[in-house]
Amino acid sequence: MAEGATATIKLMSPEEIAARGGGAPVMPLRLPDAATLFAERSLRLRQLAAGHSMRDYLIFMADISAAQHQALAGMPALPMPTAAQIAAARGVGLPPLPASAWPRDPAWQAALHAIIDQLLPRAPAPAHEALRQLRGAESAWLEQQADRLLGGMMLGLDLAAAPLVAAALQVSWTALVLQTARAYEQPEMPAFARIADETLCPCCGSRPTASITRQVGDVAGQRYLHCSLCAAEWHMVRIQCPHCLSGRSLAYQSLQAQDGVAVSLTGVAKDAVQAETCEDCGHYLKIVHSERDPQVEPAADDLASLTLDLLVSETGLTRHGHNLMLLFGDPDADPPEAPEAPEAPRAPPGSP
Template identity: 35%
Template sequence: MTQPTSAPAADIADAMAAAGLQPGRSPAPVRLPDPGVLFQRRADRLRRLAPGHPLSAWLEFVTLLSETQHALAAAPLSAPATPQAQWRRDLEALRKRLRGALPIPAAEALDALPWTDADALDGLAARLTAGALRPDDLAATPFVAAALQIAWTRHAGGLDASGIAAPATAVTCPVCGGAPVAGVIHAGSDISGLRYLHCGLCHTAWHHVRSACVSCGEGNRISLRAIEGADGPARAETCDACQSHLKLLLAEKAPDLDPVADDLASFALDVLVGDGGYAPIGLNLFLAQAG
């Protein structure tokens, strides 16, 4: 497995900012998200990735959601609440802000959610984060995903990283227990070659050793795969011991990368390794429909 080469310090700072992570001493076991900038920078990254992309319509749709997420996440809360309760408030606020901006099928899917049944909404959210959606869930899941991300990212951003324990072999997020959407391999300075896994729900990042499979811990049967001829930042780390894979994103290739955006844009790589028999470790809430 090759190590990334060094990149200018300014590019490293830009990469951290693009991921919406608060600055701090590196390497650090945990990096918490900055909800005030994360979603806008994601929207900016998606806007650069979308033109000419085979999934351009979907990337543009998620751009719209990301911009709406930014407006809500950056605004002060009217009253404190747990993420489990707050996400439904954020869903309602998302609905209001998107009114008139969505294609008719998407607007109808949003309106069809069980707005008066909190238990039904929470059940849908639980199925989404567990990767256990039912066919009738699919149309509305992007909006549920967006609201859940707002609530949990706001929560994570208000924590103190020094009080969060994260072993260097942790498989799930130390803040919310969510699955990683991808890992980012950093370049330059004292973080050169380090891998941080990024939560697809609350956007916390935590350091994970590169010498072991994230899923099973095996160190001798992992390899990196890429689409032939592709020059983007995405690679797939595959493990022949447990037949799993996780997307890895190389910061040296795209200092402005965003784990969720770049995972979406490299979906063809997931298809490639999936056809090879490798099951995904990661979970991108905006790819739930593809699953």
């Protein structure tokens, strides 16, 4: 840029975004970048871990993300939907690669093994043995865990193994979405389009982890929902609840600190991470603002702001989406011989 020149970036108000909502958004769908997705998530998790009460867990998640980066680079070609299958899904407003119904290729288990192999050399002693047990788990048990995780069934889900199973499924679905998008690049028949349920991913039908505001062209503040499974992002205007699509009673909650410790909620702060709440349906979803912090990453910042979930849930609101790397269920419902891995911590009150 020449000396003295200035660049103008327009930050749209919710009203302006709504006004534009009647037409096509600047970019209706953003697909993940295989070269940067998990690498950037790993870097962000390490950054957020510094001084955090959940430091060890965030570092472990960073290691998993780094292993996902390597596993994604090694994914083979996966069976893709035919043009007829894509057209049929579009005709009824469904995603072409539904997480709970699309046949899983065995390559996802190979990705799990690759991730564990990357983690083993640096894992602490207690986790080392647990990872080895998971590495040797039977294929049928892993498929059962994947069915429960992708189907949203917490009963019988092994909470300790779930983050690693989820990590492999994320690698597999990200690869599948990107391969399918490349195979159907023609404008007249793209692989992915809007589906009937705007609250779900148009690629795989999964719920979002969070939403993120991005700059698109010269316009900042475009809101996208970030898929918890395949990392695709789809556009949704900012004055709509991502659960019920109402815009009548939205509010934004941030953490309020006292003596450096987050102890309560406030609707005043302009933090990079907030909870977008809806009184109409009683749900909320976090929103991360890249214009306030250009390094935010939806999955990483969601994990690091667990206290915000705890405080918002105490008000009676239910989270719309989920983070597959931190789930809650009934680990005792499975036989005791099910393998164990490092357990996701429940952050104590006062976590950042």
